[in-house]
Amino acid sequence: MGVTFLALYFFRRFAGFAVTLFVAALIIFLLLDLLPGDPARFILGINATPEAVAALRDQMGLDAPAHERFFGWIGGMLTGDFGISTTQRLPVSQLIAERMAVTLPLSLIAMVVSIAVGLPMGILAAMRRGKATDTALMVLAQTGVAIPNFWFGMLLTLLFSVTLRWLPTGGFIPWDEDPGATLRGLILPGLALALPQASILARVMRTALVDITEQDFIRTARAKGLTKSEAIWRHGVRNALLPVLTILGLQFAYLIAGTIIVENVFYLPGLGRLIFTAISERDLVLVRGATIALVLVTTLTMLVVDLTYALVDPRLKGRDA
Amino acid sequence: MISRKSLALALFGLMLASGTALAQSNEIRIGVALEPPALDPTAGAAEAIDVVVYQNIFEGLVRIDQSGAVQPGLADSWSISEDGLTYRFVLHEGITFHDGTSFDAEDVKFTFDRLLAEDSVNAQKALYAPISAVSVIDPATVEFTLSRPDGLFLFNLGRGDAVIVAPESADSNGTEPIGTGPFAFVQWDRGSRVVLEQYGPYWGDLPALTKATYLFISDTATMTNALLAGDVDGTNNFAPEALAVFEGNPQFKVLVGSTEGETILSTNNRKAPFDDLRVRQAMAHALDRQEIIDGATYGYGVPIGTHFAPHHPYYLDLVGTYPHDLEKAKALLAEAGYPDGFSATLKLPPVAYARLSGQIIASQFAEVGIKLELINAEWAQWLEDVFANKDFDLTIISHVEPFDIGIYANPDYYFGYDNADVQALNETLNATTDEAERQALAQEIQTVIAVDAVNGYLFELAQTGVWNAKLDGMWQNAPVEGVVLRDIHWVE
Numbered sequence: 012m013g014v015t016f017l018a019l020y021f022f023r024r025f026a027g028f029a030v031t032l033f034v035a036a037l038i039i040f041l042l043l044d045l046l047p048g049d050p051a052r053f054i055l056g057i058n059a060t061p062e063a064v065a066a067l068r069d070q071m072g073l074d075a076p077a078h079e080r081f082f083g084w085i086g087g088m089l090t091g092d093f094g095i096s097t098t099q100r101l102p103v104s105q106l107i108a109e110r111m112a113v114t115l116p117l118s119l120i121a122m123v124v125s126i127a128v129g130l131p132m133g134i135l136a137a138m139r140r141g142k143a144t145d146t147a148l149m150v151l152a153q154t155g156v157a158i159p160n161f162w163f164g165m166l167l168t169l170l171f172s173v174t175l176r177w178l179p180t181g182g183f184i185p186w187d188e189d190p191g192a193t194l195r196g197l198i199l200p201g202l203a204l205a206l207p208q209a210s211i212l213a214r215v216m217r218t219a220l221v222d223i224t225e226q227d228f229i230r231t232a233r234a235k236g237l238t239k240s241e242a243i244w245r246h247g248v249r250n251a252l253l254p255v256l257t258i259l260g261l262q263f264a265y266l267i268a269g270t271i272i273v274e275n276v277f278y279l280p281g282l283g284r285l286i287f288t289a290i291s292e293r294d295l296v297l298v299r300g301a302t303i304a305l306v307l308v309t310t311l312t313m314l315v316v317d318l319t320y321a322l323v324d325p326r327l328k329g330r331d332a
Numbered sequence: 333m334i335s336r337k338s339l340a341l342a343l344f345g346l347m348l349a350s351g352t353a354l355a356q357s358n359e360i361r362i363g364v365a366l367e368p369p370a371l372d373p374t375a376g377a378a379e380a381i382d383v384v385v386y387q388n389i390f391e392g393l394v395r396i397d398q399s400g401a402v403q404p405g406l407a408d409s410w411s412i413s414e415d416g417l418t419y420r421f422v423l424h425e426g427i428t429f430h431d432g433t434s435f436d437a438e439d440v441k442f443t444f445d446r447l448l449a450e451d452s453v454n455a456q457k458a459l460y461a462p463i464s465a466v467s468v469i470d471p472a473t474v475e476f477t478l479s480r481p482d483g484l485f486l487f488n489l490g491r492g493d494a495v496i497v498a499p500e501s502a503d504s505n506g507t508e509p510i511g512t513g514p515f516a517f518v519q520w521d522r523g524s525r526v527v528l529e530q531y532g533p534y535w536g537d538l539p540a541l542t543k544a545t546y547l548f549i550s551d552t553a554t555m556t557n558a559l560l561a562g563d564v565d566g567t568n569n570f571a572p573e574a575l576a577v578f579e580g581n582p583q584f585k586v587l588v589g590s591t592e593g594e595t596i597l598s599t600n601n602r603k604a605p606f607d608d609l610r611v612r613q614a615m616a617h618a619l620d621r622q623e624i625i626d627g628a629t630y631g632y633g634v635p636i637g638t639h640f641a642p643h644h645p646y647y648l649d650l651v652g653t654y655p656h657d658l659e660k661a662k663a664l665l666a667e668a669g670y671p672d673g674f675s676a677t678l679k680l681p682p683v684a685y686a687r688l689s690g691q692i693i694a695s696q697f698a699e700v701g702i703k704l705e706l707i708n709a710e711w712a713q714w715l716e717d718v719f720a721n722k723d724f725d726l727t728i729i730s731h732v733e734p735f736d737i738g739i740y741a742n743p744d745y746y747f748g749y750d751n752a753d754v755q756a757l758n759e760t761l762n763a764t765t766d767e768a769e770r771q772a773l774a775q776e777i778q779t780v781i782a783v784d785a786v787n788g789y790l791f792e793l794a795q796t797g798v799w800n801a802k803l804d805g806m807w808q809n810a811p812v813e814g815v816v817l818r819d820i821h822w823v824e
Contacts, residue, residue, distance in 0.1 A: 048712025049720065054369065055455040056377025057719055057746075058733060067453045098369035099522070100506050109522055165553060172561040180558040182547055183524045278549045278558075280523025288523075291682075292369055293712040 017321060024317050028310050035306040036088075036299075040081050043295045049073075050097055050293035071097045084299065093300040098292050103300035106285060110301075113183050113274075114281040118266035120201035121208060125262070129209035130255070133216025134248060138240045140221060148213065155210030161272040164203030168276070171199060181277035200277040204270060208262050215258050219251035253324065260316035264309040357822045359543040360803070362815060363555050363564035367523065367548040370506035373492035374447060377455035379732070379813045382492040383568065384526050384546050386814030389430075390495035390511035393421055393440065394486055400644070400734070400811030402486045406435065406496055406512060416481035416765045423472045427535045429498050430516040436471040442499045444476075456493040459484075481763040483770050484735055491812060514539045514818055524548065528817075540805075540821035559584065559798060566799030566806070568815045571684065572630040578798045587797040589808035590643045593730035594636055595685060597693060597788030598718075600725055602748035610668035612785035616654035617661035618700045619693065625791050628688035633791030638782040639737055642792050643809065646774040650782040650789075661700040673701020676725040680706060681714040686728040689790060693728070719746050730793050734811060737774065738762070740781050749786045 051067035052059070068074055075083075087094060093103035136148040172180040178199055184192040220243055223229060232242040271283030282301065289297040368380035373390060387395055395405040407421035427435040444466045447454045454460075462485065465477040478485065488494060501510035509517045514536065515528040530542045547564055549555045552571045558564045559578070578584040597619070605611045625633040634642050637650030665673060680690045687708065694704040704726070709717060718724045724746075731739070741758035743750035754777055761773040782789065795810045805819035 046712075048710075048716045050712070052715050052720055053712045054376050054378075055453065057715065058458065058736075059377065059455045060458050062450070063453055063455070063457050066451045070451075070453065100370060106522065113523075165557070168554075168557045168561075172563070173557050176561060180561045180563045181549070181554060182558075182563065183521065185521055275551045276554050278524070278547065278551070278554060280521065284523055288367070291710055291712065294369075 020321055021318065024314055028314050031310050032303075032306060035310075036085060036303055037081075039299050039302050039306075040084065043299055044077055046293070046295070048293050050295060053293045054098060088300075088303070093304075094296040096289070096294055096297040096300075098289070098294040098297070103297050106297065107282065107301055107304050110280060110282040110285045112186065113279050114267055114270065114283075117197050117201055117204065117270065117279065117281065118263060120197055121204035121266055122259070122263060124201060124205035125208035125212055126259070128205065129212030130216050132209070132213035134220065134243070136213065136217040137220035137224070137247075138243055140217075140224075145217075149217070152210040152213045155206050156214075158206065159272075160203045160207055161276045163206050164200060164273055164276045167199045167203060181279060183279050196277075196279075200270075200273050200279060203273050203276070204266060208266070211262070212255065212258060216251060216255055219254045220247050223247045223250050253320070256316060256319060260312050264312045267308050268305045357824075358541055359545070360541055360566070360817070360820060361545045361547055361564045363547050363549045363558055363567040364815075365548075365550050365555070365567075365569075368526075371509040371517070371520065371526070372497075372505035373495055374443075374497060375453050375455075375506065382813040383815050384528075385509055385511070385513075386492040386495070386812070387513060387816045387818060388515040388528060388544070388814075389509050389513045389517055390492070390497070391513045392490050392492075392495045393423075394490040396487065396490040396812045398807045398809060398811070398816075400809075402490055405490065406440075410486075412765075416763075417478045419476040419478070419485065420469070421474050421476070423474065424535060425472050427512050428533055429501065429510050429512055430531055431498075431501060431510045433498055433500055435496065435498070435512055437468040437474040438471070439496055439498050440474045441466045441468050442502070443494070443496045446497070446502060447494065454493055456488075456491065459488045459491075460494065481765060483762060483765050487734065492814065515544060539818045541817055544817050562800075566797065566803055568797045568806070569795050569810075570798045572632045572794070572796055575630070575632075575796055575798065583801050585799050585801050585803075587795075587799065587806060587808045588632060589795045589797070589810065590634065590641065591732065591793045591795045591810045592641050592734040592736075592812075593732040593793035594639050594641065594736075595633065595689070595728065595730040595790045595793055596639065597689075597790060598724075598727045598729055598747045599787050600722065600746075600748060601750070601786060602722070603725065605668065605670060605674055606725065608668045609784065610664045611670065613654060614661040614664035614668070614700065615697065615702070615788055616785045617657045617664065618697055618702070619654075619788055619790070620656045620696055621651070621790060623696070624689050624692050627692045628685050629791065629794065632794040632796055633685075634794070636789045636792050638778040638789055639731070639740065639787070640774070640778050641734070644735070646771045646778075648775045648778045650778060653782045654785060658699055665700060665702075670701070673703065675703040675705065678704045678706050678726045678728070679714060679718055679724045680708050680728060682708070682710050683730075685730065685793065689728050693788075722746050722748065726788075728790070732793075732813070737777055737781075740777065740786065747787060749781070749784075751780065751784065754780055 051064045051071060055063055055067060084094065096103055096106055099106065132148050132152065136145045139145045168180050171178045179196050183196055186193050224243060224247060229242050229246060232246050270281055271287055274281040274284045286298060286301045289301065364383055366380040368378055368384055370376055371381060371385055373381045373385050391405050393405055393407040394402050397403050406424055406427065408424050410419055410421045412419055423437060429435060444463060446452060447457065447460055448463060462478045462480050462482045463476055464479040467475050469475055495511065497505060498510060514531055514534045516531040518527040518529045520526045525548065526546045528544045530539060549558055552574050555567060556574050556577055575586055579586050599606045599612060601607060621635040625631060625635060635651050636642060637653050640647045678690050678694065680686045690706050694706055697704055718727050738758050739745050740749050741755040757773055757777050761770060764770050764773060797806060799806055802822055803820060804823050805821050807816055
């Protein structure tokens, strides 16, 4: 029974994943088609002759009917061809890959820091529930959520770059040039991104643990002679991980797509800035390619979280599909 | 807890190991706000392209110097026929492109044939329309035949749009530019930086700098921090509101110069009520330029009364044509049939000077009963609405092309000014090569458009550079778009 259930569960999740992607592609394409502004005119500026603009439109393939361009795009993506950026004249997949070399490590650093800081904070607060430590930690977490990450980033820059001159104000040195310098450049933005994430994690972890503490199995554990902390540590934390896992999935998706302001503050060539620039330059091929890549990463993350549920939570196996 | 401790240790170790690297005395890191979309100056209008490549990677037959004058470039000398229709250039010999291929007259012919071809995507193609033929006389001599005399021909040859490219590399210049200049392209980390290196076999005097890195930093606060921390050595045009940080600081120099940017309240002359001269005059009287300059550029702009750069020798000071006078403005409006004023829209592109000026002008116009609705647009949309479709009442924009008064002779231009006298004057101006005559003609046009109050003439944009105090040789003024590295050097 369990195996059939899992197979069906997986199949449903995969089907949902594919449908989400197609609908997202359609919406992205339609919205971009409605966007005012001529990409060719944008590139050539206000003194260009109509002939030059027409020649460029032709080169960019902007004059084909919408359905042809849509299916051309979908067909291309199925074979791994995301098209050529109209402003940079390079394959969109290459441009996205370049940016991922910044965005992925940055997101990972932020994730690791937020887990390393947020989870212990949440566990400690739950263990000391109602005491001064709890209050202090939760005030701290509330502050962390309230502070905008870019502003925190600027404060970090002022202290560590302008005043102490320990770390660079930003910029990205390619990994193959000097990995140490690359990493140094990612520390401050990583911390800036991690602050609100860690705060949210701490609060979620604490709430989940507190809920669990009130359940029967913890009382049973206490009755067996464990202290409150021991009971939480041995039996509570694993059970509290489920909501935390959901939040982690959401946070990772957010970090991949939503770091644009922090990227701006630290002048990092991440995915967020790529999309922002592409939109303002009307590089529609690049915008839709990068957007669909984000949709892909986000839905994939959610898919992985869903699948992990099934594996982590033995109760799911027993249920009917 | 262990993870936290080890992380802190790792951080500390990294910090100790680092320390901010100091720039070598022959290298420079320049911060610029906008990243170029591509690096081919002959296939795009973006100023950001010229900032990186103009006169650094690419060179033209002639080059524009800091004062805006034409100097020999790839051509050592030239002669102009009596009728102004034939230009013969003698090229410097022994020049190579950065990929090792040699430069000669064939490259010049290729460049201009490409520029003028039907499928050309040169943003300034219209400027070179007078060229009817380019012929190779011998490898070191090239001759241009014009269909009509053009007083700006040499200047236009010195622009970034007319740099010489080689047939071998022309198609890939957007991503891997190959020119003849003193700096060769090394790498472009998209979204981050472009690195240039001194080109050893350069035909002219070698520049003092051996390496130049352009860093793309769009956020003003971030650029300020990067300058203060020494992560960048300078920026050619910084947000005026941030200059105060550097003005009193002995480690920096602030260079305030002029640009070719006439900032104007562009008015749709086709459309009522703006087709009525009295309405345009009333608007001109309602403008308080100094207030706009103080509010929108922190005092760094220079007031203008017509469409011409104040530093140009032909400039005529017409700021006093319609002085700030609210009573007169109201009277003119009443005379034109709008005793209670009228409502109009003001479309603003996404640049600080436009957005700020727009708010100030709206409040100035409100005093005479003109109610402006401010509409913010992004660039692509602004270009489409205002420029291509002419769907606007008023807008604010800086016209950055040098010597662009000719736009007033084009009735199809977006502000739609149709005056046969100006068109005739402009045609004569184009065909005149005598300096004194040209000046008289240019000044006559300046006067006519000022009196006609075609657009609201606001101010000339300033160039406000911030540089490390130990750097010298930067251009204070910007007669053409670009950050020319050739003379920049460190002094002790």
